[in-house]
Amino acid sequence: MMHLVLADSELELVPKKIIKHPAVVKGKSKILDASLHHTAMKILKDWRRRGRPDIVHFFLLLANDSILNKEGWLRVYVHTRNNEVIYVKPETRIIKNYNRFKGLMEQLFEYKRVPLEGEPLMEMKKESLEELLSKLNGKRILFCMEGKKTKLEEVLEEEVVCIIGGFPSGDFLSPVYEFANEKISLYDEMLPAWIVEMEAIVAYEKKFLW
Numbered sequence: 001m002m003h004l005v006l007a008d009s010e011l012e013l014v015p016k017k018i019i020k021h022p023a024v025v026k027g028k029s030k031i032l033d034a035s036l037h038h039t040a041m042k043i044l045k046d047w048r049r050r051g052r053p054d055i056v057h058f059f060l061l062l063a064n065d066s067i068l069n070k071e072g073w074l075r076v077y078v079h080t081r082n083n084e085v086i087y088v089k090p091e092t093r094i095i096k097n098y099n100r101f102k103g104l105m106e107q108l109f110e111y112k113r114v115p116l117e118g119e120p121l122m123e124m125k126k127e128s129l130e131e132l133l134s135k136l137n138g139k140r141i142l143f144c145m146e147g148k149k150t151k152l153e154e155v156l157e158e159e160v161v162c163i164i165g166g167f168p169s170g171d172f173l174s175p176v177y178e179f180a181n182e183k184i185s186l187y188d189e190m191l192p193a194w195i196v197e198m199e200a201i202v203a204y205e206k207k208f209l210w
């Protein structure tokens with residue numbers, strides 16, 4: 001099984017501090033989104049990296065539509081900057097439309113589960129990265145620029161936890177370097193989280209599926 005963790009992702013509700021700003025009122029989204037709230041965000045700490053639900057959207061689309069997931073070998077988790085964790089069931093079909101996806105995230109923040117009736121497909125729990133990782137079995141591979149340049153096929157194990165940062169710039173907020181068994185760099189330049197995710201999924205498929 002591959003456990004894929006998007007760590008310290010920049011997914012959050014619009015902070016109270018800027019909720020009345022005209023850019024926020026006009027944008028209507030309750031999820032902080034840098035593409036809509038850019039002018040309002042500048043008074044927030046770390047504003048340059050915050051408000052990136054698009055990274056979470058890409059990440060989940062790619063994971064849940066992958067062959068690895070269809071074959072039942074993948075589990076996906078989204079950890080946020082405020083220490084919430086979204087547990088995503090493998091059978092979840094991620095909404096393709098970005099605005100509707102953000103609507104779904106709003107519901108998750110409000111009700112902690114979607115859909116509201118029947119078996120939940122996604123659930124949100126108040127949990128740190130450390131708490132999440134303590135529940136998952138397998139070698140922990142952290143993807144980061146400072147890691148060792150290694151061929152992924154060589155380090156992947158059948159039970160593995162792959163940790164990828166869900167933020168556009170800066171460093172991890174959680175003390176993730178302490179939790180990792182191995183730190184891996186894939187390339188000399190920085191890559192978007194979903195490209196790192198794609199490389200990990202395909203390498204795992206090649207090594208254990210085919």
Ligand SMILES: C[S@@+](CC[C@H](N)C(=O)[O-])C[C@H]1O[C@@H](n2cnc3c(N)ncnc32)[C@H](O)[C@@H]1O
Pocket residue numbers: 142143144145147163164165166167168169170171172184185186187188189190191192193196
């Ligand atoms: C856009 S990057 C975040 C930028 C941040 N400055 C950094 O280097 O971690 C998103 C995530 O993708 C992974 N990543 C990006 N480029 C990588 C690379 N060349 N090798 C390994 N992982 C990479 C890391 O997990 C990173 O946190």
